[in-house]
Amino acid sequence: MNAQIAAILTMDGVATGAIYVLMALGFVLIFSVTRIVFVPFGDIAAFTALTLAALESRQFPGTVGLVAVLAVAATAMELFAILRARSFARIPRALFFYLVLPLLPAGVMGFVSGATLNAPLRIIVTVALILPIAPLLDRIVFRPIADASVLLLLIVSVALHFALSGMGLIFFGPEGVRTQSLTDFSVTAAGVPISGESILIVVAAAIFCLLLFLFFEFTIQGKALQATAMNRTGARLMGIRPAHAGTVAFLLGSAMAAISGVLIAPVNTIFYDSGFIIGLKAFVGAIIGGLVSFPLTAAGSLFVGVLESFAAFESSPFKEVTVFSLLIPVLLWRSYTLLQPEEDGEE
Amino acid sequence: MSRLQTRMATAVAVTALAAAPAFLGVFSITLLNYIGIYALVALGLVLMTGIGGMVSFGQASFVGIAAYATAWTSALMGYSPWLGLLLALVMTGLVAAVIGAVTLRLGGHFLSLSTIAWGLAIYFSFGNIDGLGNYNGIASIPPISIGSHSLADSADIYYLIWGALIAAMLGTHNLLNSRVGRAIRALRGGNALVESLGINAFQVRLVTFVAAALMAAVAGWLYAHMTRFISPTPFDVHVSIDYLMMALVGGSSHLLGAVVGAALVTLMKNYIQDLLPLLAPNTSGRLEIVVFSVLFILFLQRARDGIVPYVARWLPPPRQEFPGKAEPLPRRRQPAKGTPLLKVDAAVRRFGGLVAVNEVSFELRAGEILGLIGPNGAGKSTMFNLITGALRPSGGKIVFAGRDITRAAPRHIARAGIARTFQHVKLRPRMSLLDNVLLGLYPRTSAGYVASALRLDRAEERRARHEAIKQLERVGLGARPFELAGNLPLGNQRILEIARALAADPILLLLDEPAAGLRRREKLALAELLRSLRAEGLTILLVEHDMDFVMNLVDRIVVMDFGCKIGEGAPQTVRNDPRVQEAYLGGVA
Numbered sequence: 001m002n003a004q005i006a007a008i009l010t011m012d013g014v015a016t017g018a019i020y021v022l023m024a025l026g027f028v029l030i031f032s033v034t035r036i037v038f039v040p041f042g043d044i045a046a047f048t049a050l051t052l053a054a055l056e057s058r059q060f061p062g063t064v065g066l067v068a069v070l071a072v073a074a075t076a077m078e079l080f081a082i083l084r085a086r087s088f089a090r091i092p093r094a095l096f097f098y099l100v101l102p103l104l105p106a107g108v109m110g111f112v113s114g115a116t117l118n119a120p121l122r123i124i125v126t127v128a129l130i131l132p133i134a135p136l137l138d139r140i141v142f143r144p145i146a147d148a149s150v151l152l153l154l155i156v157s158v159a160l161h162f163a164l165s166g167m168g169l170i171f172f173g174p175e176g177v178r179t180q181s182l183t184d185f186s187v188t189a190a191g192v193p194i195s196g197e198s199i200l201i202v203v204a205a206a207i208f209c210l211l212l213f214l215f216f217e218f219t220i221q222g223k224a225l226q227a228t229a230m231n232r233t234g235a236r237l238m239g240i241r242p243a244h245a246g247t248v249a250f251l252l253g254s255a256m257a258a259i260s261g262v263l264i265a266p267v268n269t270i271f272y273d274s275g276f277i278i279g280l281k282a283f284v285g286a287i288i289g290g291l292v293s294f295p296l297t298a299a300g301s302l303f304v305g306v307l308e309s310f311a312a313f314e315s316s317p318f319k320e321v322t323v324f325s326l327l328i329p330v331l332l333w334r335s336y337t338l339l340q341p342e343e344d345g346e347e
Numbered sequence: 348m349s350r351l352q353t354r355m356a357t358a359v360a361v362t363a364l365a366a367a368p369a370f371l372g373v374f375s376i377t378l379l380n381y382i383g384i385y386a387l388v389a390l391g392l393v394l395m396t397g398i399g400g401m402v403s404f405g406q407a408s409f410v411g412i413a414a415y416a417t418a419w420t421s422a423l424m425g426y427s428p429w430l431g432l433l434l435a436l437v438m439t440g441l442v443a444a445v446i447g448a449v450t451l452r453l454g455g456h457f458l459s460l461s462t463i464a465w466g467l468a469i470y471f472s473f474g475n476i477d478g479l480g481n482y483n484g485i486a487s488i489p490p491i492s493i494g495s496h497s498l499a500d501s502a503d504i505y506y507l508i509w510g511a512l513i514a515a516m517l518g519t520h521n522l523l524n525s526r527v528g529r530a531i532r533a534l535r536g537g538n539a540l541v542e543s544l545g546i547n548a549f550q551v552r553l554v555t556f557v558a559a560a561l562m563a564a565v566a567g568w569l570y571a572h573m574t575r576f577i578s579p580t581p582f583d584v585h586v587s588i589d590y591l592m593m594a595l596v597g598g599s600s601h602l603l604g605a606v607v608g609a610a611l612v613t614l615m616k617n618y619i620q621d622l623l624p625l626l627a628p629n630t631s632g633r634l635e636i637v638v639f640s641v642l643f644i645l646f647l648q649r650a651r652d653g654i655v656p657y658v659a660r661w662l663p664p665p666r667q668e669f670p671g672k673a674e675p676l677p678r679r680r681q682p683a684k685g686t687p688l689l690k691v692d693a694a695v696r697r698f699g700g701l702v703a704v705n706e707v708s709f710e711l712r713a714g715e716i717l718g719l720i721g722p723n724g725a726g727k728s729t730m731f732n733l734i735t736g737a738l739r740p741s742g743g744k745i746v747f748a749g750r751d752i753t754r755a756a757p758r759h760i761a762r763a764g765i766a767r768t769f770q771h772v773k774l775r776p777r778m779s780l781l782d783n784v785l786l787g788l789y790p791r792t793s794a795g796y797v798a799s800a801l802r803l804d805r806a807e808e809r810r811a812r813h814e815a816i817k818q819l820e821r822v823g824l825g826a827r828p829f830e831l832a833g834n835l836p837l838g839n840q841r842i843l844e845i846a847r848a849l850a851a852d853p854i855l856l857l858l859d860e861p862a863a864g865l866r867r868r869e870k871l872a873l874a875e876l877l878r879s880l881r882a883e884g885l886t887i888l889l890v891e892h893d894m895d896f897v898m899n900l901v902d903r904i905v906v907m908d909f910g911c912k913i914g915e916g917a918p919q920t921v922r923n924d925p926r927v928q929e930a931y932l933g934g935v936a
Contacts, residue, residue: 037456144648150456151402155591156647158404158463162585163640170634280464287460317475324468331461332449 007192009309015198015267017305018205019260023282024301025212025294026256030134032229032292033249034242035150036142038134039157041257042279043164048130048261049270050168053177055122062171063129064106069167070136071102077140098139102132119182127258134254135247137164143243161276168272176274179265201263208259209298212252225249277320281308284327290334300330350666364509368502377501378613380573383508386609387566389593390515390602391559396591397599398523399555400535401451402459405466406590409560411473411582412439413567418485418577419478428491428572435568436561442469443560444553451552466584473579484578491572504573511565516602518800522558523602525799525808526792529782531555533775540773543735545761545790545851554796585636592643598653607654615642667829670781670812676791679764679852681884682748684714688886689734689855694743696729703729705910706743711855716877716887718897718918721907722930727890728770730907731859734888735767736760748854762790764854768844768861770890776833780824780843783832784815787850818846822876838864842873849880856880858889862896874900898922906930 023041030038047063054061075098082090105128141160142153185196216222227235228245236242264270264278281304288300304323311322368376388406395401416438417431450461474482490499491507498504522528530551533541541548571577589612597608616639623634650657682688689711696704704726711717719727732738734745736757745753752760761767766787774783788811794804819825822842824835832843841861848856858877862870870893877887877900891897897904897918904921906914908930914921921927 037460141644141648148651151400151459152647152651154456154459155402155595156644158588159592159640159643159647162588163637163644166634166637166640170637277467280467283460284464287457318471320471321468321475324464324471327461327464328446328449331453331457334453334457 004192005313009313010306011192011194011198013306013309014302015201015305016308017285017302018202019264020278020282020285020301020305021298022205022208022256022260022263023279024285024289024297025209026253026260027279027283027286028289028292028294028297029212029225029256030249030253031286033225034138034142034146034246036138036153037150037157038250038253039154039161039279040134040137040164040275041253042275042277042282043161043168043273044130044133044254044257044275045261045264045278046270046272046275047133047168047172048126048258049179049265049268049274050172050177050272051126051129052122052262052265053179053270054172055126056179061109061126061129062168062173063126064109066167066171067102067106067129067132067136070133070140071099074102074136074139075099077144098136102136105129105131119180123262126262127255130258130261131251131254134250134257138246138250142246146243146246165273165276168275172272174272176269176271177265178267178269181266197267201267204259204263208256212256213294215252221248281305281323284323284330287327287334288330353665361513365506368505373501376505378617380501380505380508382606382610382613383505383512384566384570384573385590385593385613386606387508387512387515387569388563388590389597389605389609390512390519391562392590392594393597393599393602393605394519394523394531394562395555395559396594397601397604398535399531399552401552401556402591403462403556403559404459404584404587404591405462405469406559406563407582407584407586408466408469409439409443409563410567410570411469411577411579412442413564414571414577414582415473415479415485417568417571418488421572422485422488423478428489428568431571432565432568435564439560439564439567440557443557447553447556451556452549462587463584466587470579470583473582480578482579484576486576488571488575488577490575498572501573504569508569508573511569512606515562515565516606519602521802522796522800525804526785526789526794526811527551527554527796527799529778529786530789532778532782533786536775537773539737539757540769540775542757543737543761543767543769543773544786544847545758546786547758558796588643592639595651596643596646596653598655598657600652601655601659604653604655611654667779669828670816671809673809673813675817676788676810676814676852679854681854682713684712684884686713687711688713688748689888690744690746691730691734692744692746694730694733694745695741696726696733696738697741702910704733704740707907707910707912708743709905709912709915711886711888713854713886714881714884715902716881716889716900718901718904719888719890719907720892720894720897720904721913724909725907725930726910727907728859729910731767731770731857731888731890734760735765735857761851764852765857766848766851766853766855767857768841768848768859770859772837772840772844774832774840774843774847776831778832779829780819780832780835780846781812781815781828783843784818784846784850785811787818787847788814789851791850791852815850818850819843821849822846823872836864838866838869841865842869845873845876854886856885856887858887858891860890860892862891862893870896 023045026041027038030036051061051063075095078094078098082088082094105125109125109129137160141156145152145156181197182200183196187194216226224240225245225248227238227240228242232242282301285301285304286297289297307326308319308323311319367379388410392403392406395403413435416435417428420426420431420434421428446465450458473479479485490497491504492498498507523532530541530546534548534552538548593608593612594605596611597606598604619635619638623638687710692708693706694704695706707730719730721727729738733740736752736755740753744751747763747765750763752763792807792811794807798804816825816828819828822845824839824843824846832840835843841864845858845861862873865873874896881887901918903916904918905912906921906927913930914924914927
């Protein structure tokens with residue numbers, strides 16, 4: 001390996017790492033607010049890529065079916081809860097938020113799927129279609145067990161991933177997709193070609209990280225999320241509803257997943273089940289950040305991307321093994337630096 | 348259920364299992380074989396997840412390591428499958444020990460997440476190592492043979508599988524009702540208590556984790572020689588989820604849950620595989636995983652405890668045997684009365700900018716009761732935590748019985764003879780009073796894991812139970828030793844903590860607000876108990892807010908306020924000290 005190859009690998013790695021950064025931040029965001037390790041995060045990113053590809057080839061995306069199934073299930077659960085509580089006045093609101101709003105983009109899709117859309121429009125429609133998925137899953141799967149232990153939530157989360165990837169197969173089929181490049185611009189710096197795609201990924205990731213930071217630091221909604229993450233009871237006493245904060249976190253997470261899906265679609269071939277592995281790699285980054293620190297998470301994810309890129313060059317079949325084995329020294333380091341909160345009380 | 352009934356039920360079950368091949372067809376026996384193998388893996392998960400509180404998403408990869416180890420030994424190298432078993436156990440045990448050593452210090456979900464990662468890493472390794480047949484797997488694995496008898500038939504290996512399962516269940520059952528088993532059961536709910544009892548929580552976790560992996564290894568060995576062909580697929584992460592599902596559906600707090608869960612999930616899978624194509628013809632197996640995951644999620648939402656605990660609720664409770672007489676355990680020699688025992692020298696503890704304990708010095712002499720008092724926030728509990736090692740001092744020195752314990756770990760301090768109770772009661776609410784007290788006896792007994800699983804610990808166990816019941820009786824809780832600790836009112840839970848501390852046969856007893864939540868009469872009884880302990884030579888340091896209680900009991904008092912020591916002396920002297928009065932009552936008018 002010479003310096004030029006190393007530079008190319010690093011560039012590649014940074015681009016992949018930037019996508020992991022987005023996903024890892026989504027993990028940390030959802031975990032800190034809701035205590036849920038949202039394993040299906042990667043699946044949502046993969047579904048985004050598949051939706052985008054379907055729109056490109058002017059097919060009807062399976063996402064519509066998926067969102068419809070989820071929206072109907074969530075609405076049914078919400079209505080059931082409302083009927084049991086006999087607070088009928090909440091019915092219109094529930095119908096609007098759980099049925100109409102999530103299905104709105106899907107309805108639009110019914111009109112546009114045959115038409116040729118330009119790239120930005122495709123992306124906007126795709127993201128709008130994907131956005132409701134995580135909040136709906138939250139309502140259906142996690143809300144009923146919001147009081148459960150982190151471990152139980154994690155088990156449910158992993159089971160949910162398998163349910164989703166099964167649904168992915170039904171709604172999207174087994175074929176892998178790769179979307180058109182977002183740009184064919186490219187520059188050469190110091191003899192190293194840098195693709196516009198990579199630059200776009202890094203810039204987009206940076207912008208969304210910045211937006212997330214601004215949201216958290218300068219909006220009341222962001223402060224409410226922070227408060228919930230730090231102390232749920234305290235936040236509740238201040239009039240912040242943890243369930244609502246959870247929905248916002250999932251919505252943001254959905255957005256981050258959608259964006260990372262859009263960014264990864266042109267550079268990787270994505271199958272219905274690719275999300276899991278991608279998500280797990282991002283997760284390694286999140287663990288480097290101890291599931292709490294945003295800056296460390298970002299650094300960790302970039303590192304994972306670069307490591308993966310070099311590992312793929314050295315020994316392609318073992319690149320996954322290398323990345324996941326990295327977790328072991330990381331965890332070892334973490335086990336001596338992270339303060340373990342006492343988990344009291346038996347479940 | 349009486350012991351006779353339990354034995355009869357077991358005998359009927361074993362007979363039915365033994366007779367099964369005579370009545371059932373090959374298909375049913377094969378199904379039973381799978382159930383037995385899965386149950387063995389699920390049993391490990393019940394031990395580590397349901398009882399020890401560690402969730403593993405990687406159990407299938409342990410099964411895989413063992414299966415590949417034995418396939419390599421027997422199919423590729425041509426040695427006996429029994430040598431394969433040896434290699435399988437050694438390899439799995441080693442991998443589990445290494446993985447455990449790095450991950451088990453971490454909190455619950457970190458551990459679990461890392462199990463996904465290493466589960467995947469191991470799975471990918473199987474498919475990519477050339478010598479192991481890549482993704483094509485290894486075929487023509489020879490059957491196990493005992494002597495000259497080959498266990499190629501499913502009805503033959505059936506006995507080996509179920510024999511192994513029953514042996515594992517018996518061993519686990521014995522283990523759980525032993526000294527180390529109680530430590531495993533105490534793991535859930537945090538390290539602070541476990542370590543304060545002189546138990547090395549990390550080591551207990553590690554052994555539990557490796558034990559679960561070894562059960563998976565035996566299952567993997569049986570699997571390889573039963574199916575005679577292996578590929579990476581059955582060792583993937585989603586299979587690990589199936590194992591977890593078995594343990595949870597069956598009831599992960601109960602050993603039988605493993606078998607019930609394995610049977611139910613296997614049969615249901617079988618049924619759904621037959622049914623789904625009829626309901627949805629064009630999905631060709633795609634729906635299966637969705638239906639299964641959704642069922643699992645619904646199950647976790649609605650009935651987290653699983654089937655066995657649900658059924659067990661309707662059965663008569665197991666009858667417990669009251670501990671009988673036994674030779675008492677050896678006791679520590681208490682130091683001579685009046686000799687210096689504990690010396691706290693200018694101890695400091697800072698939390699960020701806050702100085703919770705500021706250069707506090709005092710001395711404790713053997714055989715006295717010292718009261719540590721002060722208004723709320725004075726730093727008394729922090730002082731306690733410094734002495735017991737729960738917190739490290741930022742400065743100063745603490746010497747106990749001539750030994751510097753300033754930076755010692757809580758379990759070493761506990762073993763040196765300091766026993767404590769907690770301000771916020773730390774008990775294991777789902778363990779009985781007796782078991783909670785027996786936890787305190789851990790450092791005084793020595794039975795290990797293997798001895799306990801084989802029931803070689805009974806003599807020592809009898810002595811320990813006798814000692815535990817003696818301590819329960821002493822504090823006045825001897826009437827119902829099999830009651831769950833969580834059912835006691837808070838005041839009595841504090842008393843139970845004292846019994847547990849006494850069971851450790853300490854030299855120094857640290858009591859953090861022992862009288863809180865007690866009624867007047869109970870307080871008088873407690874004071875009486877502490878006086879009698881002092882008469883036996885025990886040294887006691889107590890934090891208490893009830894001034895009547897303190898003034899009538901203790902020999903000397905140390906007063907703290909805002910992290911500093913402001914007074915020391917006999918109760919009467921301290922009561923008249925103007926600085927103490929100011930701290931408690933505000934400025935003296």
